[in-house]
Amino acid sequence: xxxxxxxxxxxxxxxxxxxxxxxxxxxxxxxxxxxxxxxxxxxxxxxxxxxxxxxxxxxxxxxxxxxxxxxxxxxxxxxxxxxxxxxxxxxxxxxxxxxxxxxxxxxxxxxxxxxxxxxxxxxxxxxxxxxxxxxxxxxxxxxxxxxxxxxxxxxxxxxxxxxxxxxxxxxxxxxxxxxxxxxxxxxxxxxxxxxxxxxx
Numbered sequence: 001x002x003x004x005x006x007x008x009x010x011x012x013x014x015x016x017x018x019x020x021x022x023x024x025x026x027x028x029x030x031x032x033x034x035x036x037x038x039x040x041x042x043x044x045x046x047x048x049x050x051x052x053x054x055x056x057x058x059x060x061x062x063x064x065x066x067x068x069x070x071x072x073x074x075x076x077x078x079x080x081x082x083x084x085x086x087x088x089x090x091x092x093x094x095x096x097x098x099x100x101x102x103x104x105x106x107x108x109x110x111x112x113x114x115x116x117x118x119x120x121x122x123x124x125x126x127x128x129x130x131x132x133x134x135x136x137x138x139x140x141x142x143x144x145x146x147x148x149x150x151x152x153x154x155x156x157x158x159x160x161x162x163x164x165x166x167x168x169x170x171x172x173x174x175x176x177x178x179x180x181x182x183x184x185x186x187x188x189x190x191x192x193x194x195x196x197x198x199x200x
Contacts, residue, residue, distance in 0.1 A: 063088045063089065063090070063091075064090055064091050064198060064199045064200070065196065065197065065198045065199075066085060066088060066098065066196070066197040067194060067195070067196050067197075068085055068098060068100065068194070068195040068196075068197065069192060069193075069194055070083065070100065070102065070192065070193045070194075070195070071191065071192050072191060073102070073188050073191050073192065073193050074191055076102040076103075077102050077103055077181060078103065079102060079103060080101065080103045080104075081101075082099050082100065082101050083099070083100045083101075083102070084097055084098070084099055084100075085097045085098040085099075085197075087117050089119065089121075090131065090199050092125065092131075093119065093121035093124065093125055094116065094119065094121075094125060094129055094131070094199075095116070095117045095118065095119030095120075095121075095122075096114060096115060096116050096117060096199075097115050097117060097169075098112065098113070098114060098115070098195075098197055099112070099113040099114075099115055099172050099174070100112050100113075100195070101113075104176050104177065108180055108181045108182070109176065109177040109178065109179065109180055109181065110178045110179050110180075110181070110184055111174065111175060111176050111177070111178055112135055112174050112175055112178045112195065113172035113173060113174030113175070114133050114135075114172065114173055114174055114197075115161075115169055115170060115171075115172035115173075116129055116161065116162065116165055116169065116170045117165060117168065117169040117170075118165040118166075118167070118168055118169065119165075122164050122165065125164070127162075127163055127164040128162040128163050128164075129162040129163075130162070131199050131200060132199070132200045133197065133198075133199055134196075134197070134198040134199075134200065135175075135178070135195065135196075135197055136195070136196040136197075136198070137179065137184070137187040137193070137194070137195060137196075138187070138194060138196060139186060139187045139188075139189055139194075161173040
């Protein structure tokens with residue numbers, strides 16, 4: 001605003017020294033334009049200051065049950081590449097994902113792993129993670145289930161897997177031989193396998 005005042009003062013001094021009436025009218029017209037332009041900017045600035053700042057809302061949707069759908073099983077069973085689910089939060093705020101090898105290091109076995117990831121709520125949670133993770137294959141009235149905790153995984157790859165993550169994710173823990181390909185056949189529907197993960 002001090003710049004606007006200075007600008008107005010300078011223009012008033014110019015007007016005071018004008019002898020030509022026509023020129024005086026032109027200078028007054030310019031002065032009005034300057035005031036109008038600066039007033040518009042001032043009003044816009046005032047409006048932006050008065051309006052409340054936009055507050056970013058961080059939201060987490062918690063899920064304790066995931067259903068993984070693996071299609072094209074005939075091709076997946078030939079691959080030794082891992083498949084990962086999208087990270088989700090449990091109802092208590094732990095962030096995790098599931099890692100599946102349709103062809104594990106045991107060759108003709110399905111491997112399934114549970115993996116804790118760093119989450120926004122880690123500082124408010126109790127560690128280590130002690131929930132049960134139920135992994136279920138189901139087809140109508142047939143089902144195959146393994147209930148796991150941090151004490152009874154068939155293969156614990158790292159003792160710190162259930163601790164608060166210090167990196168982006170902990171070492172995955174689970175089963176190299178969750179089920180054989182031969183046993184798996186009864187759970188494949190139209191070349192699709194459904195895996196249900198429930199955390200309790």
